Amino acid sequence: MKSTRRTHRHAPLIALTTCAALTLAACGIGGGPEDPGGGAADPSAPIRAAWWGEDNQNQALDAAITAFTEAGGPAVTVEPQPWDGYWDKLATQVAGRDIPDVVMQAASQLPTYAGRDALLDLSEVDLDLSGLDDGIRDFGAIGDQTFGVVAATNATGFVTNADLLGELGVAAPEGEWTWADLVTFANEVHTASGGEAWGVQDGSGDMILFILYVRDSGREFYNDDGAINATPDDLRNWFQLWADLRESGAVPPAEATAEASGNLPGSPLATGRAAASFAWTQDYVALQSVTDAALDIALPPYNAESPSLWINAASLWSISAWSENPQGSADLIDHLVNDPDAIETLGVSLGIPPTAAAREQLVDVVSDEERPAVEYMDLVAENSRPLNRLWPDGFADSRTLFGQLGESVAFGDMTIDEALDAFFADAEG
Amino acid sequence: MLKAETTAAARSAAPVRPGGAALSGGAVRGRAPKPRRSPRRRGEARAGYLFLLPWFIGLVGLVLGPMLVSAYLSFTEYDLFHDPVWVGLDNYRTMFTDDPRYLQSLRVTFTYVVASVPLRLAVALGLALLMNRTVRGMSFYRAVLYLPSLLGGSVAIAVLWRQLFGGEGAVNQILALVGIDGPSWISSPDTSLLTIIVLAVWQFGSPMVIFLAGLRQIPQEVLEAATVDGAGAVRRFFSVVLPLLTPLVFFNVIMQTIVAFQAFTPSFIISNGTGGPVDSTLFYTLYLYIKGFGEFEMGYASAMAWVLVAIIAVFTAVNFLGARRWVYYGDES
Numbered sequence: 001m002k003s004t005r006r007t008h009r010h011a012p013l014i015a016l017t018t019c020a021a022l023t024l025a026a027c028g029i030g031g032g033p034e035d036p037g038g039g040a041a042d043p044s045a046p047i048r049a050a051w052w053g054e055d056n057q058n059q060a061l062d063a064a065i066t067a068f069t070e071a072g073g074p075a076v077t078v079e080p081q082p083w084d085g086y087w088d089k090l091a092t093q094v095a096g097r098d099i100p101d102v103v104m105q106a107a108s109q110l111p112t113y114a115g116r117d118a119l120l121d122l123s124e125v126d127l128d129l130s131g132l133d134d135g136i137r138d139f140g141a142i143g144d145q146t147f148g149v150v151a152a153t154n155a156t157g158f159v160t161n162a163d164l165l166g167e168l169g170v171a172a173p174e175g176e177w178t179w180a181d182l183v184t185f186a187n188e189v190h191t192a193s194g195g196e197a198w199g200v201q202d203g204s205g206d207m208i209l210f211i212l213y214v215r216d217s218g219r220e221f222y223n224d225d226g227a228i229n230a231t232p233d234d235l236r237n238w239f240q241l242w243a244d245l246r247e248s249g250a251v252p253p254a255e256a257t258a259e260a261s262g263n264l265p266g267s268p269l270a271t272g273r274a275a276a277s278f279a280w281t282q283d284y285v286a287l288q289s290v291t292d293a294a295l296d297i298a299l300p301p302y303n304a305e306s307p308s309l310w311i312n313a314a315s316l317w318s319i320s321a322w323s324e325n326p327q328g329s330a331d332l333i334d335h336l337v338n339d340p341d342a343i344e345t346l347g348v349s350l351g352i353p354p355t356a357a358a359r360e361q362l363v364d365v366v367s368d369e370e371r372p373a374v375e376y377m378d379l380v381a382e383n384s385r386p387l388n389r390l391w392p393d394g395f396a397d398s399r400t401l402f403g404q405l406g407e408s409v410a411f412g413d414m415t416i417d418e419a420l421d422a423f424f425a426d427a428e429g
Numbered sequence: 430m431l432k433a434e435t436t437a438a439a440r441s442a443a444p445v446r447p448g449g450a451a452l453s454g455g456a457v458r459g460r461a462p463k464p465r466r467s468p469r470r471r472g473e474a475r476a477g478y479l480f481l482l483p484w485f486i487g488l489v490g491l492v493l494g495p496m497l498v499s500a501y502l503s504f505t506e507y508d509l510f511h512d513p514v515w516v517g518l519d520n521y522r523t524m525f526t527d528d529p530r531y532l533q534s535l536r537v538t539f540t541y542v543v544a545s546v547p548l549r550l551a552v553a554l555g556l557a558l559l560m561n562r563t564v565r566g567m568s569f570y571r572a573v574l575y576l577p578s579l580l581g582g583s584v585a586i587a588v589l590w591r592q593l594f595g596g597e598g599a600v601n602q603i604l605a606l607v608g609i610d611g612p613s614w615i616s617s618p619d620t621s622l623l624t625i626i627v628l629a630v631w632q633f634g635s636p637m638v639i640f641l642a643g644l645r646q647i648p649q650e651v652l653e654a655a656t657v658d659g660a661g662a663v664r665r666f667f668s669v670v671l672p673l674l675t676p677l678v679f680f681n682v683i684m685q686t687i688v689a690f691q692a693f694t695p696s697f698i699i700s701n702g703t704g705g706p707v708d709s710t711l712f713y714t715l716y717l718y719i720k721g722f723g724e725f726e727m728g729y730a731s732a733m734a735w736v737l738v739a740i741i742a743v744f745t746a747v748n749f750l751g752a753r754r755w756v757y758y759g760d761e762s
Contacts, residue, residue, distance in 0.1 A: 084702065088722040095509040095727075112725075116510030258706040259596050259616035397724060404705075411618055413707045 045325040050079040051104035052086040060349040064342040074328040101323040107313040111393040114147040120319040121145040125330035131355040135386040139313035148316030152351025154281040155380040157297040168192040186250035199250040201277035202257040204242035205406025215308035226392030239416040254410035281373040309384040314351035352377040503732035508725040520732035534716040542689040545629035553633040557640035578634025587698030618709040636681040643677040
């Protein structure tokens with residue numbers, strides 16, 4: 001009995017000590033990256049690579065990476081993930097100071113990760129970026145440091161259902177056109193179809209489109225210092241434009257828009273209920289693969305004097321600040337971006353390649369569904385204007401808020417004035 | 430008297446420690462002497478603790494440890510990237526004074542709990558009454574009725590729900606047959622929460638099984654006596670069956686309330702992780718998740734988690750206090 005009682009008496013103590021130890025250990029997770037990998041590491045040490053993507057992308061990257069290892073590179077463990085969940089996992093890994101050596105980044109997230117010291121400044125490794133298009137190289141830069149290499153590019157386009165427009169006898173906008181022309185076009189479709197079809201999907205909650213709208217007038221959305229340069233009047237006019245379109249029936253009602261959100265195959269354009277929509281180039285390819293109708297992609301409202309469009313970084317490759325093999329990681333990135341075999345393996349699965357050499361190599365290889373997207377990017381290259389600055393920290397949150405406000409206005413949950421007050425209050429606070 | 434006690438003790442002890450009746454009998458009789466443990470028993474005790482160890486490690490490492498850390502984090506600003514910065518009660522203050530979305534998530538969650546728990550229990554009890562009969566193939570029906578609960582929490586069902594209650598989903602197609610032009614239930618802020626409540630009610634399986642077990646325990650004699658006294662089916666239910674079931678009703682209310690407060694999957698899937706449209710399905714846990722992993726405000730999310738613990742504790746305590754008035758355990762005279 002004595003022994004049992006002793007155990008009893010000590011059990012809580014042991015429990016407490018263990019808890020305390022665990023707590024301390026857990027709180028010690030801070031620390032910060034005082035000693036990032038360093039250059040002295042062994043360039044053949046195994047590395048980990050993570051990206052988000054669909055099946056076809058995973059297979060292509062897998063094949064390209066296997067070739068890299070077989071050609072004498074370090075062994076690579078791959079950690080592919082779908083987009084949903086990718087960022088949750090990465091954030092948790094950062095908290096544990098354990099992100100993969102090579103990580104795919106998004107332009108909207110890069111400032112968050114770089115600003116919090118999770119990524120390596122690429123000037124510390126040997127990596128040739130000279131092949132990348134000029135405006136594109138800057139996408140990985142913050143200040144005078146570079147944290148990412150663009151893996152693929154994309155751009156927003158105006159996608160139309162050519163079959164439906166042909167049936168209705170309505171012409172898609174061409175050449176120089178304005179946002180006012182969009183309203184006319186959408187109403188024309190609605191009328192010509194006897195109210196059956198919507199002219200265009202509701203884009204009121206898409207901050208990227210609002211940025212195009214502001215840039216169309218020759219101004220920038222962000223000041224050089226990262227503060228918002230768009231005015232409350234811009235936003236009021238923007239929300240009003242879409243509210244009027246919803247009112248006239250040229251744009252789907254809020255319920256239909258909410259239902260299709262995050263679901264490309266169910267979107268009004270894919271189901272043939274809307275004649276047009278704004279979409280990223282990779283979404284254009286995805287849309288074309290789920291509908292039998294012929295889809296065209298063309299420039300959004302455009303004027304030659306101040307083109308509103310920019311070539312965007314669809315994804316970037318970065319290196320972990322804690323990588324124990326930074327040079328091996330850089331070699332892998334170099335392989336994925338510059339190696340002709342890797343370029344052929346990847347094709348346009350990630351988006352349009354960032355180097356002219358790669359695009360030239362691919363032009364004959366791409367499928368019929370992909371070709372318009374590749375050709376469209378060439379059109380964009382000639383008719384775009386680079387952003388004055390990269391997305392500031394907080395861009396991702398602003399964009400989420402913008403979507404929520406757009407939805408609230410559409411459902412009549414908020415007036416336009418309330419929504420713009422909320423947006424600008426958040427931007428200032 | 431003494432004899433009755435010992436036999437009772439032996440009976441209760443027998444299945445647990447075969448062969449140890451004399452010792453445990455002594456313990457039950459409450460005699461003070463503390464019997465000296467043999468080395469063998471000491472070894473047994475040690476083995477017992479050893480068997481307990483995996484559970485204990487799990488408890489400390491996976492439950493208590495993280496809870497303590499989250500309690501600490503709830504008083505900090507912690508973005509996952511930098512060291513936590515102590516901010517005292519700021520997170521808790523912000524929640525109630527400066528975060529309309531938080532208040533919205535409370536509203537949504539309370540509505541869900543208050544609507545879904547009673548409805549689910551009522552359906553569970555009703556079906557348990559139906560199941561408590563001798564009909565051919567009854568076990569088949571029971572299995573079929575339990576099925577939704579096996580599937581209900583899963584992602585697949587939430588996806589199915591999107592299809593059923595979408596603008597052109599099955600529900601509206603059926604309504605169209607009788608000439609009703611239904612809205613898009615999932616995507617309209619007025620009805621989206623309702624569809625999630627319906628999903629919750631549909632998962633009545635586990636309380637149903639518990640009620641069914643309780644119904645089986647009700648002695649036939651009591652019911653027969655009531656019939657002889659002239660009580661009809663309705664009267665028998667309210668005067669005999671329901672009072673005898675109250676302990677199980679109580680148990681189910683507690684368990685289901687706790688589960689309902691923690692609901693996450695349906696709203697996450699049905700709203701694509703946004704809590705939309707217009708925050709109408711922004712459940713507490715979903716907002717916590719958005720804050721912690723979407724906006725990197727882990728300190729705030731930790732504080733939210735502790736407020737949820739407090740809310741559940743208060744609800745459970747109120748339930749227990751109220752239970753004295755209506756739960757009948759049968760051993761009171």
